[in-house]
Amino acid sequence: MSDYVYDSGALIAIDSRRDDAAVRRHLNRLTARDHIMVPAPVAAQVIRNPRRQARLMFTLRGCEIIPFGEDEAVPVGQLLSSSGTADVVDGLVALTAASWRATVITSDPDDITRLLNLLAAPLPVLKP
Secondary structure, eight states, X not given: OOEEEEOHHHHHHHXXXXXXXXXXXXXXXXXXXXXXXXXXXXXXXXXXOGGGOHHHHHHHHTSEEEOOOHHHHHHHHHHHHHHTOOOHHHHHHHHHHHXXXXXXXXXXXXHHHHHHHHTTOOOOEEOO
């Protein structure tokens, strides 16, 4: 069993009707009983019309939604300050991955890798 963190690019790929490979990889993770996490702001970025996003809503049912609360606000802010970036969601994805030692599934591997390196957490970062 492995741990994964999805960012919005991963969810968009799964939700896309053109990317069956991303869906297959997600289903393989579920079959392997992998632990898949989605930070709540990531879900909020991609949910637009749940009635028309059946793939996305199905995907999220198999994931643990990670809250973004006051305990994460300071570490995310400090990470963004030290990286010189401003994307709170990327910061939360990196922080979640580092705390779980999880593989990140992202369409933006460069930014996430940079943040993970600042956290001294050289973890796998894969495209959807």
